[in-house]
Amino acid sequence: MxxxxxxxxxxxxxxxxxxxxxxxxxxxxxxxxxxxxxxxxxxxxxxxxxxxxxxxxxxxxxxxxxxxxxxxxxxxxxxxxxxxxxxxxxxxxxxxxxxxxxxxxxxxxxxxxxxxxxxxxxxxxxxxxxxxxxxxxxxxxxxxxxxxxxxxxxxxxxxxxxxxxxxxxxxxxxxxxxxxxxxxxxxxxxxxxxxxxxxxxxxxxxxxxxxxxxxxxxxxxxxxxxxxxxxxxxxxxxxxxxxxxxxxxxxxxxxxxxGGVAEMEKINKEKAAMLYEFLDNSSLFRATVSGADRSMMNVPFVTGDADLDKEFVAEAKKAGLVNLKGHRSVGGMRASIYNAMPMDGVRSLIAFMAEFEAKHK
Amino acid sequence: MxxxxxxxxxxxxxxxxxxxxxxxxxxxxxxxxxxxxxxxxxxxxxxxxxxxxxxxxxxxxxxxxxxxxxxxxxxxxxxxxxxxxxxxxxxxxxxxxxxxxxxxxxxxxxxxxxxxxxxxxxxxxxxxxxxxxxxxxxxxxxxxxxxxxxxxxxxxxxxxxxxxxxxxxxxxxxxxxxxxxxxxxxxxxxxxxxxxxxxxxxxxxxxxxxxxxxxxxxxxxxxxxxxxxxxxxxxxxxxxxxxxxxxxxxxxxxxxxxGGVAEMEKINKEKAAMLYEFLDNSSLFRATVSGADRSMMNVPFVTGDADLDKEFVAEAKKAGLVNLKGHRSVGGMRASIYNAMPMDGVRSLIAFMAEFEAKHK
Structure with a gap:
């Protein structure tokens, strides 16, 4: 394949x-x-x-x-x-x-x-x-x-x-x-x-x-x-x-x-929670939205350094994690994790972010 | 395939x-x-x-x-x-x-x-x-x-x-x-x-x-x-x-x-001419449009007998020639022979019509 x-x-x-x-x-x-x-x-x-x-x-x-x-x-x-x-x-x-x-x-x-x-x-x-x-x-x-x-x-x-x-x-x-x-x-x-x-x-x-x-x-x-x-x-x-x-x-x-929308909701909650949890505990990345209003579908995040953001997006692409560039009005990155994004996709993203973070300590 | x-x-x-x-x-x-x-x-x-x-x-x-x-x-x-x-x-x-x-x-x-x-x-x-x-x-x-x-x-x-x-x-x-x-x-x-x-x-x-x-x-x-x-x-x-x-x-x-549109036009003219020629010489079928205004893309035709039209459409379908039913406002049949219809498709249709005509003499 x-x-x-x-x-x-x-x-x-x-x-x-x-x-x-x-x-x-x-x-x-x-x-x-x-x-x-x-x-x-x-x-x-x-x-x-x-x-x-x-x-x-x-x-x-x-x-x-x-x-x-x-x-x-x-x-x-x-x-x-x-x-x-x-x-x-x-x-x-x-x-x-x-x-x-x-x-x-x-x-x-x-x-x-x-x-x-x-x-x-x-x-x-x-x-x-x-x-x-x-x-x-x-x-x-x-x-x-x-x-x-x-x-x-x-x-x-x-x-x-x-x-x-x-x-x-x-x-x-x-x-x-x-x-x-x-x-x-x-x-x-x-x-x-x-x-x-x-x-x-x-x-x-x-x-x-x-x-x-x-x-x-x-x-x-x-x-x-x-x-x-x-x-x-x-x-x-x-x-x-x-x-x-x-x-x-x-x-x-x-x-x-x-299993329908209820089952999908469970999976989506898990995917989003995993990603937000990583962001909230990261020393390099942070989510741009805090609190209850966070989307389960679109997760914008930044490092706070525009050049580093750019490097992250480019490196992620090489690792097969694509379209992570944020919208120009927010900057940084955005991971859209719609229904069709598998759990493994989110796991791979988190693993890659952890690796990137370790490299840029 | x-x-x-x-x-x-x-x-x-x-x-x-x-x-x-x-x-x-x-x-x-x-x-x-x-x-x-x-x-x-x-x-x-x-x-x-x-x-x-x-x-x-x-x-x-x-x-x-x-x-x-x-x-x-x-x-x-x-x-x-x-x-x-x-x-x-x-x-x-x-x-x-x-x-x-x-x-x-x-x-x-x-x-x-x-x-x-x-x-x-x-x-x-x-x-x-x-x-x-x-x-x-x-x-x-x-x-x-x-x-x-x-x-x-x-x-x-x-x-x-x-x-x-x-x-x-x-x-x-x-x-x-x-x-x-x-x-x-x-x-x-x-x-x-x-x-x-x-x-x-x-x-x-x-x-x-x-x-x-x-x-x-x-x-x-x-x-x-x-x-x-x-x-x-x-x-x-x-x-x-x-x-x-x-x-x-x-x-x-x-x-x-x-070869572009000019080449396609030649093929389309040939496809349409073949079909109209058959219709003009048929003892069973006739085109509903005569003269210069005939479309090269859509060719409506009838037998003059609504039951026979119906039989034709059904039999043609069995032979792998589908969607030949005419629009209700004209009745009968219609063969749309757009660019993507191969010459062989038109030949097959004509051969089938000739066979049908022979059977219903």
Whole structure:
């Protein structure tokens, strides 16, 4: 077998090797079809089964109530930054939002094109290294919804409790944490996630949205940007990103086989705890986020010396531990340890860091 | 090797076997990267090379002038139905359009959300079985652009000459004919094409657009729907559909190796001529389109007996000739013979039709 690396990319990110092997096996002919899934008509019975199974497995994994639509869309989270307000910012033309990083900011900037955005809290003062304290009085009822980013890929923070939004619909960008731990879909009005972190290849975006909100969205927006267009057509109003959905489906099957999201959460907790424990005890490295808001998926860390950081990233790459460079706005390093990063990948990273630390005492 | 079928699907459609084999070989590790292309960060040097090479090869294949941007977008042609008017229907808030089929109609309906659409001609009277005669006086200068659908996938027609649009910008949906024959990009202001017919997997849409039009488009439209957003960022404003672009790149490389678009055109002409000749001489089958407007890519045909059509489609499938059912609005059969359909596929289809005809004399 070809040599694989441990890929700590923030996204697109590593996929389970079992999924890749299965897709490789079926590359010239999927089952008895005589063709690759990407050559299949999306109107064929064979492809209908692939997308139906993917949706059913995702519903099972996240325990999604029937009162929610599950949509496979295109355009990434960035497209949701306009689709969400176009469909949902309709009555008050105002929303509340929490600013916890670059993606929150982009979502806020885009929503401002469609109405008023009340930023109730921000952690920008400390390079987004924490989740701001939120209180019920921030969320006045004169808003169409509240927007948050559940896990902040760049800064390595995550919400550990629900914002006290009262009766307001809660909308979350879960691109970098969906399927990583158990949560209650019913706590949200709409959840969106680009696939390229915990789901599958870039090019498919999953939207889980309350059916009543889909029904009540305005009719005069562009056809492709209306959730109802896609909900009414089982995500096949036009040709969906068929292959990306197929790979996502394989990831769902693989996760079910592993025991589902609860089991994955245990593994993720263990992986993250191991890495944070090392960082907290290191004399050379330190995590940039402290306390309860630490992400289980994205772990930024620094040595405090930019040149040494650079050396670490370069040496790690030589050792087969790749994409560890941090985002320029935080600097240093970042290890993204999504569902598909094996425990052994985290162990190898820690062993390498210990070795590097010993060398640079 | 697994058994392959001849897949006459209208899209997603068959891909060159050489492309599939290459991608399969690189599935566990692309070159020395230690990962699949779909696991690569889109910000990595390795992926940058993949997208840059894909763009350069497409520019070479279509001889695209430097004054045009080449964009890799998401959402299919359907998303272009709103993006084109949002970006280009800005001065007169009026366009001219020709109605040559279901996709033209959808483009027209969507454009109406943004201004006036003057339908200069339509072939709906005869189930879109021809391209209407167009004259210069139809295209009054009080319009932002003219919209056409160069090849009509469902009905099997194509334009054989440019509409006499005078100085107006010409916009064309080339989803089902791009790269099938030589054409002059400079005759168009904007060309768009969903990938899933002649380019690659569903999930990437190619837009070739004059740079001055990109620059002059309004700023207040949603960020993701502005061509300038993507042009300014080399199609990487956000994560692009990385794997679909990679496969498209392999298709471009393969086409270059075959001799480019001019060589492909010769092969396509031969494939189509062979099939139409058989149909014109058959005592059982007939093509639904006659004369000069016949598509080289999509060939609808009927026996005149709906039950017999059904039997033909079923029997053909058993013989490994699949997806020959025609669109419900035309009925009968349709053979889509895109670039990736080998000559032997068309020969096998003709041989099977001859056999079927002999049996049903």
């Amino acid at each position: 070809e040599e694989r690396v441990y890929n700590f990319s923030a996204g697109p990110a590593c996929l389970p090797i079992e999924v890749l092997k299965q897709a490789q096996k079926d590359f010239i002919s999927y089952g008895a079809s005589g063709m690759n899934v990407m050559e299949m008509s999306h109107r064929s019975a064979e492809y209908q089964d692939i997308i139906d199974t993917a949706e059913a497995d995702l519903r099972e994994l996240l325990n999604i109530p029937d009162s929610y639509d599950v949509l496979f869309l295109q355009g990434g989270a960035s497209m949701q930054f306009c689709m969400v307000p176009m469909n949902l910012m309709t009555k008050y033309k105002k929303i509340h939002a929490v600013n916890t990083g670059q993606w929150s900011k982009k979502a806020i900037a885009e929503a401002k094109k469609f109405g008023e955005v009340n930023v109730v809290a921000s952690s920008e003062d400390k390079t987004f290294s924490y989740i701001p304290e939120l209180s019920a009085d921030m969320f006045t009822p004169d808003a169409d919804y509240v927007h948050i980013t559940s896990n902040n890929t760049i800064y390595g923070t995550k919400y550990t409790k629900l914002p006290p939004v009262g009766g307001l619909p809660l909308v979350s960008d879960m691109s970098s944490c969906i399927l990583s731990e158990v949560f209650n879909v019913s706590d949200y009005a709409l959840i969106y996630a680009g696939a390229q972190k915990n789901i599958g290849p870039a090019g498919v975006t999953i939207v889980i949205v309350r059916k009543d909100l889909v029904e009540n969205a305005p009719e005069d927006i562009p056809t492709m940007l209306r959730y109802k267009t896609h909900a009414d057509n089982g995500s096949m109003f036009n040709t969906p990103p068929t292959y990306a959905i197929y790979i996502a489906g394989l990831v769902f099957k693989n996760l079910k086989k592993l | 697994e058994e392959r079928v001849y897949n006459f699907s209208a899209g997603p459609a068959c891909l060159p076997i050489e492309v599939l084999k290459q991608a399969q070989k690189d599935f566990i590790s692309y070159g020395a990267s230690g990962m699949n292309v779909m696991e690569m960060s889109h910000r990595s040097a390795e992926y940058q090379d993949i997208i840059d090479t894909a763009e350069a090869d497409l520019r070479e294949l279509l001889n695209i002038p430097d004054s045009y941007d080449v964009l890799f977008l998401q959402g299919g042609a359907s998303m272009q139905f709103c993006m084109v008017p949002m970006n280009l229907m800005t001065k007169y808030k009026k366009i001219h359009a020709v109605n040559t089929g279901q996709w033209s109609k959808k483009a027209i309906a969507e454009a109406k959300k943004f201004g006036e659409v003057n339908v200069v001609a339509s072939s709906e009277d005869k189930t879109f079985s021809y391209i209407p005669e167009l004259s210069a006086d139809m295209f009054t200068p009080d319009a932002d652009y003219v919209h056409i659908t160069s090849n009509n996938t469902i009905y099997g027609t194509k334009y054989t000459k440019l509409p006499p649009v005078g100085g107006l910008p010409l916009v064309s949906d080339m989803s089902s004919c791009i790269l099938s024959e030589v054409f002059n990009v400079s005759d168009y202001a904007l060309i768009y094409a969903g990938a899933q017919k002649n380019i690659g997997p569903a999930g990437v849409t190619i837009v070739i657009v004059r740079k001055d039009l990109v620059e002059n488009a309004p700023e207040d439209i949603p960020t993701m729907l502005r061509y300038k957003t993507h042009a300014d960022n080399g199609s990487m404003f956000n994560t692009p559909p990385t794997y679909a672009i990679y496969i498209a790149g392999l298709v471009f490389k393969n086409l270059k190796k075959l």
